[in-house]
Amino acid sequence: MAPGAIDTHTHVISSDTRRYPRAPIGGHQSDWSRERPVDVAQMIAAMDEAGVAKSILVQASTCYGHDNSYVADAIAAHPERFTGVFSADVLAPDAVATMRHWIERRFTGMRLFTTGSTMQGQQMEWLDDPRCFPAWDCAGEAGISICLQMTAKAIPQVETLLQRFPKVSVILDHFARPALDDGPPYEKASSLWALARYENLYLKATPHTFLAARQGKAAPATFFRQAVATFGAARIAWGSNFPAAEGTLAALLAAARESFAVLSPDEQEQIFTRTALSLYPALKN
Numbered sequence: 001m002a003p004g005a006i007d008t009h010t011h012v013i014s015s016d017t018r019r020y021p022r023a024p025i026g027g028h029q030s031d032w033s034r035e036r037p038v039d040v041a042q043m044i045a046a047m048d049e050a051g052v053a054k055s056i057l058v059q060a061s062t063c064y065g066h067d068n069s070y071v072a073d074a075i076a077a078h079p080e081r082f083t084g085v086f087s088a089d090v091l092a093p094d095a096v097a098t099m100r101h102w103i104e105r106r107f108t109g110m111r112l113f114t115t116g117s118t119m120q121g122q123q124m125e126w127l128d129d130p131r132c133f134p135a136w137d138c139a140g141e142a143g144i145s146i147c148l149q150m151t152a153k154a155i156p157q158v159e160t161l162l163q164r165f166p167k168v169s170v171i172l173d174h175f176a177r178p179a180l181d182d183g184p185p186y187e188k189a190s191s192l193w194a195l196a197r198y199e200n201l202y203l204k205a206t207p208h209t210f211l212a213a214r215q216g217k218a219a220p221a222t223f224f225r226q227a228v229a230t231f232g233a234a235r236i237a238w239g240s241n242f243p244a245a246e247g248t249l250a251a252l253l254a255a256a257r258e259s260f261a262v263l264s265p266d267e268q269e270q271i272f273t274r275t276a277l278s279l280y281p282a283l284k285n
Contacts, residue, residue: 111148155195225262
């Protein structure tokens with residue numbers, strides 16, 4: 001394994017609530033962002049301890065909503081370590097202008113938050129609303145990826161978007177949280193496997209995924225081997241979800257390496273490094 005993994009899913013929270021006020025989606029701040037926040041300096045220290053070379057900072061929508069200012073300032077201060085994924089209301093009339101604003105501030109991805117810890121398990125229905133299409137056109141023109149915080153319930157909507165916007169790289173956070181407890185051949189995840197035919201579809205493996213791969217009859221050795229056989233390692237990336245996921249970044253990385261141990265060294269390097277670079281080429285600099 002080459003040194004210096006690239007983490008595609010981290011979050012930063014500032015202690016300066018005046019400069020960076022809380023405005024969580026759903027109106028309720030997530031427990032993790034309140035109880036174990038990690039600021040930019042602490043993130044860099046955690047990365048250095050863990051051996052993580054670079055990270056993609058994903059907007060903490062359950063703390064800041066669509067105000068991406070803290071992540072933008074982190075990217076500006078440390079472009080050699082970070083790029084970022086912003087959040088935006090893509091149903092808003094000024095969505096495209098808002099996207100261009102954040103892209104100008106060096107963000108290289110956008111996240112659509114349709115379910116999560118502050119939304120009480122709901123899967124919102126607006127993902128493929130035609131009012132969103134100008135935002136997707138903008139993403140395609142700008143060459144930025146879109147990651148989706150969603151459940152498997154939204155996969156039919158994702159198919160609509162994959163077909164309509166084939167030039168946009170779409171990343172499913174947490175593998176879209178599939179049910180895996182039935183074990184091989186993981187028929188409960190059949191809708192996920194069906195997405196493999198779309199070449200612009202990518203998967204992000206996080207602690208949520210690793211936990212699901214240990215439920216019931218599931219096992220990381222069989223699940224991740226099937227995932228790589230279906231999608232290819234070049235369409236799978238690792239993300240720690242630190243600090244939303246409990247534990248140190250070093251421990252989260254170690255657990256991820258253990259889960260992927262069944263794969264070849266080349267496949268592991270692809271998942272821990274090269275897929276991230278293909279999705280976020282700004283990190284190559």
